[in-house]
Structures are given as structure tokens and as C-alpha cells.
Amino acid sequence: MAAEVARPLVVIREVSKSYRRGSQQVPVLQNLSLSIAEGQFLALMGPSGSGKSTLLNLIAGLDQVDSGSIEVDGVDIGALSESELARWRALNVGFIFQFYNLIPVLTALENVELPLLLSGLTRRQRRERAELALSLVRLADRLDHYPGQLSGGQQQRVAIARALVTDPTLLVADEPTGDLDRVSAEEVLTLLDRLNTDLGKTIVMVTHDPRAGRRAHSIEYLDKGVLSDAPQDALA
Amino acid sequence: MLLRMLWRNAFRHKLRTSLTLVGITIAILAFGTLRTVIDAWYAGVEASSSTRLVTRNAVSLVFPMPLFYRERIRQVEGVIGVSHGNWFGGYYIEPKNFFANFAMSLPDYLALYPEFLIDPDQRITLLRDRKGAVVGKKLADRFGWKLGDTITLKGTIFPGDWPLTLRAIYRGRDPTVDETQLIFHWDYLNETMKRTLSRRADQIGFFVIGIQDAKQAAHVAAMIDQQFKNSNAETLTETEKAFQLSFVSMTEAILDAIRLVSIVVIVIILAVVANTMAMSVRERLWEYAVFKTLGFGGWRIAGIIFGESLVLTLVGGGLGIALTFPAAALFRRALGQFFPVFEVSPLTIQLSLAAAVAVGVLAALFPARQALRVRIADGLRRLG
Numbered sequence: 001m002a003a004e005v006a007r008p009l010v011v012i013r014e015v016s017k018s019y020r021r022g023s024q025q026v027p028v029l030q031n032l033s034l035s036i037a038e039g040q041f042l043a044l045m046g047p048s049g050s051g052k053s054t055l056l057n058l059i060a061g062l063d064q065v066d067s068g069s070i071e072v073d074g075v076d077i078g079a080l081s082e083s084e085l086a087r088w089r090a091l092n093v094g095f096i097f098q099f100y101n102l103i104p105v106l107t108a109l110e111n112v113e114l115p116l117l118l119s120g121l122t123r124r125q126r127r128e129r130a131e132l133a134l135s136l137v138r139l140a141d142r143l144d145h146y147p148g149q150l151s152g153g154q155q156q157r158v159a160i161a162r163a164l165v166t167d168p169t170l171l172v173a174d175e176p177t178g179d180l181d182r183v184s185a186e187e188v189l190t191l192l193d194r195l196n197t198d199l200g201k202t203i204v205m206v207t208h209d210p211r212a213g214r215r216a217h218s219i220e221y222l223d224k225g226v227l228s229d230a231p232q233d234a235l236a
Numbered sequence: 237m238l239l240r241m242l243w244r245n246a247f248r249h250k251l252r253t254s255l256t257l258v259g260i261t262i263a264i265l266a267f268g269t270l271r272t273v274i275d276a277w278y279a280g281v282e283a284s285s286s287t288r289l290v291t292r293n294a295v296s297l298v299f300p301m302p303l304f305y306r307e308r309i310r311q312v313e314g315v316i317g318v319s320h321g322n323w324f325g326g327y328y329i330e331p332k333n334f335f336a337n338f339a340m341s342l343p344d345y346l347a348l349y350p351e352f353l354i355d356p357d358q359r360i361t362l363l364r365d366r367k368g369a370v371v372g373k374k375l376a377d378r379f380g381w382k383l384g385d386t387i388t389l390k391g392t393i394f395p396g397d398w399p400l401t402l403r404a405i406y407r408g409r410d411p412t413v414d415e416t417q418l419i420f421h422w423d424y425l426n427e428t429m430k431r432t433l434s435r436r437a438d439q440i441g442f443f444v445i446g447i448q449d450a451k452q453a454a455h456v457a458a459m460i461d462q463q464f465k466n467s468n469a470e471t472l473t474e475t476e477k478a479f480q481l482s483f484v485s486m487t488e489a490i491l492d493a494i495r496l497v498s499i500v501v502i503v504i505i506l507a508v509v510a511n512t513m514a515m516s517v518r519e520r521l522w523e524y525a526v527f528k529t530l531g532f533g534g535w536r537i538a539g540i541i542f543g544e545s546l547v548l549t550l551v552g553g554g555l556g557i558a559l560t561f562p563a564a565a566l567f568r569r570a571l572g573q574f575f576p577v578f579e580v581s582p583l584t585i586q587l588s589l590a591a592a593v594a595v596g597v598l599a600a601l602f603p604a605r606q607a608l609r610v611r612i613a614d615g616l617r618r619l620g
Contacts, residue, residue: 062612090531101526105244
């Protein structure tokens with residue numbers, strides 16, 4: 001019996017992107033094409049300035065391509081207006097950042113509840129969902145703690161709960177272990193792995209960390225804005 | 237949750253917020269107090285009745301009119317009562333104890349001023365005593381006068397000592413009624429003049445005229461002035477409000493200056509709050525980038541910034557408005573002789589509140605624009 005082939009969730013076709021630095025136009029991505037299957041846990045690796053975070057931002061609808069197209073779950077996100085894109089992000093993408101990016105004046109529960117304010121759920125439903133998401137990341141006992149009262153690993157787990165709470169199609173993580181000690185980084189990677197295997201979430205993760213890269217199911221290596229083969233020492 | 241966040245954001249930098257709040261509070265307090273000073277200036281105008289006219293010499297208030305005008309005025313159609321009298325201009329013991337004092341035909345005068353509330357027994361005693369006087373409650377309190385006390389006024393326009401007996405104390409029916417006046421019988425003044433300075437006897441400074449219908453005021457005034465056309469003392473009749481306004485207009489430049497200062501105070505605090513908001517937003521651009529990332533649209537993010545600015549200005553404005561009342565009480569105690577009516581009006585409270593809201597909205601305009609324009613990637617990069 002032939003193995004079931006997962007349908008592509010993200011299709012990137014000949015995408016180019018450049019930034020203006022002073023009077024100069026600096027190319028970051030050049031004619032890049034890539035397909036990410038549903039349920040995949042993909043690591044994007046490469047040296048600094050290779051275009052990893054730019055590609056991640058484009059996939060997540062945080063930025064617009066100069067040319068080419070990106071389809072996520074059948075939606076050409078380049079064709080969406082700014083407000084449509086904001087709504088699309090709210091419904092379809094969960095974000096995990098290197099520096100957690102939690103709102104300091106909100107408790108863990110409130111931070112997780114934040115994306116649900118756009119969902120039309122009742123206050124009670126929002127609270128229940130946020131509590132469930134926090135229990136998934138094993139922080140049910142830290143609901144009323146402010147980010148400043150949590151360790152780095154705990155803050156990143158709150159950020160993961162916030163990314164999960166809307167049940168998005170796609171999770172994007174930009175250096176999720178970059179600001180963590182080894183133990184916390186392991187916890188976060190294990191958590192991401194569980195989200196992928198147990199809940200079937202498609203994850204695209206940018207990382208410099210070979211250990212993190214090894215936890216992903218596949219790796220794409222970027223260098224100077226194009227996909228290339230990873231050098232021998234990249235995952236060492 | 238968003239409201240809680242606005243509140244917590246507003247008080248995130250306690251020192252900065254406290255200093256800004258102190259500034260807003262003082263600005264709104266100053267604005268409210270200056271507005272109340274302007275209102276106090278217009279208190280006489282506010283207290284005037286639309287069914288009362290005032291007739292004076294057309295040349296100037298300092299020139300008198302003969303007493304016989306009274307009967308001619310009384311006969312004009314639409315007139316229901318006339319009181320005549322003079323500005324006395326005396327002081328009590330020493331010149332610094334100055335207050336408004338008039339000699340009036342008291343029975344007619346009190347009939348025309350129902351807003352002066354007097355105990356009926358006191359009224360009877362007052363009208364029976366030729367040397368009797370009535371004073372406002374605030375004036376009686378100021379000098380500790382009691383019924384039966386002798387009050388000796390020193391005349392400036394009418395020289396000499398004028399011993400009067402306090403027979404009645406009036407209260408104002410409304411807060412706008414001036415309770416710092418002294419009024420005594422014009423007959424006492426006139427009889428004394430007849431004895432001592434006969435050429436000044438039977439001379440009237442102004443008539444207060446009651447009319448049937450306020451809508452007829454212009455017509456009745458014209459009819460009165462017509463009576464004395466081409467006489468030695470032509471008259472100028474106007475509504476009591478216009479008469480009072482003519483005094484206020486003499487000091488219009490001062491009022492304009494006060495108005496200008498009250499606006500400048502608000503403009504200065506606008507700059508202070510705008511600076512506070514600009515600093516807060518600049519520090520938190522990454523947070524707005526996070527909000528955008530999570531799908532929050534421009535209106536919601538602008539709402540968060542405007543909301544925080546309004547929290548600041550409404551808290552400061554509320555404190556300022558609350559403090560305006562004790563400040564007005566202090567002002568009244570210290571300067572009551574110059575401002576007999578010094579009440580914080582509902583309009584002043586509304587204007588203070590409107591100023592606080594306007595400052596809150598305007599101060600957030602530029603920072604909100606800055607937050608909305610920042611690209612997500614740039615905003616997040618500021619964090620790293």
C-alpha cells in the first residue's frame with residue numbers, strides 16, 4: 001500500500017524580497033520556491049542575514065513579497081488587503097518569538113486570552129480556552145503571574161500557549177530557544193514536538209541552534225537568499 | 237481586559253505618570269478657577285431680571301435726574317413699579333472696608349427684587365425705621381453684624397457720618413444673588429441733603445423699573461426715554477442686564493486676558509501630555525507590533541493609545557475639577573469683597589471636562605499615528 005502523501009499547506013513560488021538600506025536596494029530572497037506539507041515540522045536554518053526571518057515573516061503574512069506568490073491553505077496571502085491580512089493572521093497563524101513578546105502589564109492568562117478578543121467568543125469561553133492552553137504547556141498554576149514574575153522558559157511556554165489558543169493552521173517560531181538556557185530550550189522543543197505529533201500542528205521554525213534543528217522533521221538551509229545544501233558542520 | 241490594560245499602561249511609569257497627573261490637575265484647576273473668576277465678573281449680569289429696566293442720565297451715570305421723573309415713568313404703559321435711588325459709595329470705619337451700598341426707595345425696591353428673601357417681621361421693622369438698613373447675609377457675616385447694631389457709614393459722595401440701624405438681613409433665592417450689599421432708605425439720604433446741601437436734594441442717580449412683559453422691554457424703554465427728550469437731563473433706559481453689562485464691558489480687556497491665560501494653560505498641558513504619550517508609545521512600539529502580529533487592526537491599536545491618554549487626562553481632570561470647589565471656597569473667603577458671587581457653575585465643570593477630553597484626544601494623535609505606521613518587522617526588531 002502506498003504511503004499517504006500529505007497535502008502542501010504552504011506553497012511558495014519564486015518569491016523575491018529586498019529591503020532599502022539608505023539609497024541601496026539590498027536583495028534578501030531571490031526566486032525562492034518551497035512547499036511545506038501539512039503536519040510538517042520544518043526548521044529553517046542558515047547564517048545571519050541569509051533571509052530566514054524574512055521568509056518566515058512572509059509565510060506568516062507579516063510582510064509582503066516583491067514578486068512571486070505565497071499560498072497558505074489555498075489562500076494567496078499576497079492578494080489580501082492589510083486589514084484582511086490582519087484578520088487572516090488572527091485566525092490562521094500562531095506566533096512564537098525569540099524574546100517571547102508578552103505584554104508586561106497583562107498576566108499569563110490575559111496574555112493568552114489576548115488573541116481571542118478578536119474571535120467573538122464570550123468572556124467565559126475566552127477564559128476557559130486560555131486556561132486550557134496554559135494547562136497544555138503545564139502552566140495552569142501560573143495563570144495570574146505577570147511575565148516579569150516568570151522564568152524565561154515559562155514565558156516562552158506562555159507565548160506558545162498564546163500561539164495555540166486560537167487553534168491556528170500554522171505555527172511559526174522565530175528562534176524560540178535563542179534566549180533560553182539549555183534545560184528550558186529542551187522543554188520548549190519537546191513541547192513543539194508534542195504540538196506537532198499529538199495535535200498535528202504544522203510548524204515552521206527559524207533557528208541557529210543545531211540541537212533545535214535536529215528536533216525538526218526536516219531542514220531547509222538558506223544562504224544569501226536562496227535554498228542550498230547545508231554545509232557539513234551546520235548540524236554538528 | 238482592555239480597560240484594565242489601559243489603566244495599567246497609564247500607570248506603568250509611576251514617576252512620569254504622577255508628574256503628568258499633577259500637571260493636568262493643576263492645569264484643569266487653574267482653568268476652572270479662571271473660568272469661575274470670569275463668571276463672577278458676570279454674576280450681576282446673570283442675576284439680572286428680564287422684567288427690570290434701569291433708567292439713568294443719558295450723559296453718564298454720575299449725572300443725576302430730578303425726582304419728578306419718577307411719576308412720569310410710572311405713567312408709561314407697561315410699567316408696574318418704579319424704585320429710585322443713588323449709589324451711596326460709603327465705607328465702614330476705614331476705606332478698606334468697602335462694599336456696595338445704595339440709598340433706595342426701599343418699599344418699591346424690595347417689591348421689585350423678590351429674589352431678596354427677608355423675614356416678614358424684619359421687613360416690617362425695616363420699612364418702619366427711617367434710619368433702618370438691610371444687608372446681605374455674607375456682608376453681615378463678614379463684619380459680625382446682628383440685628384439692632386448701629387452701622388455708621390462714612391460718606392464719600394455724600395460727606396459725613398451716616399449712622400444706620402441694621403433692621404433686616406436678606407438671603408439670596410439663587411446662588412447668583414449678591415449677598416454683600418447694604419441698602420438703606422433714600423428718604424433718609426434726601427432729608428439729610430435738604431438740611432445740609434439743599435442743591436443735591438431730590439436728585440436721583442438711577443431708577444429701577446418693573447415692567448409687565450419682558451418682550452415689551454425695548455418698547456417701554458423707548459417710551460420712557462421719549463418722555464425726557466430735549467430736557468435738561470435726557471435719559472437712557474436699558475434692561476438691567478444691559479446696564480450690568482455696561483459695567484463689565486469697562487473691564488473687558490482684563491476678562492480677555494483671563495480667558496487667554498485659561499486657554500494657554502490648556503495648550504501647555506496639551507504639550508506635556510503629548511510628550512508623555514509620545515515617550516510611552518516610542519518605548520512600546522514593539523508591543524503595538526505584537527498586537528498587529530496577533531491580528532489587531534489599526535482602529536483597535538489607536539483605541540488603546542487614545543484610551544491610555546484619556547485615562548491620564550480624565551483622572552487628572554477629575555482631580556482638578558474636584559479641587560476647583562475647595563479652591564473656589566478659598567477664593568471666596570479671601571476675595572469675597574471683590575467677588576460677592578463666586579460659584580463654580582455647571583458650565584465651568586462641563587468646559588473643564590471637555591478640556592480634559594480634548595487634551596486626551598489631541599495628545600494621542602501623533603503617537604497613535606507613529607504606532608500605526610510602524611512596520612511589524614521594524615517594531616519587533618526594536619525589541620531585539
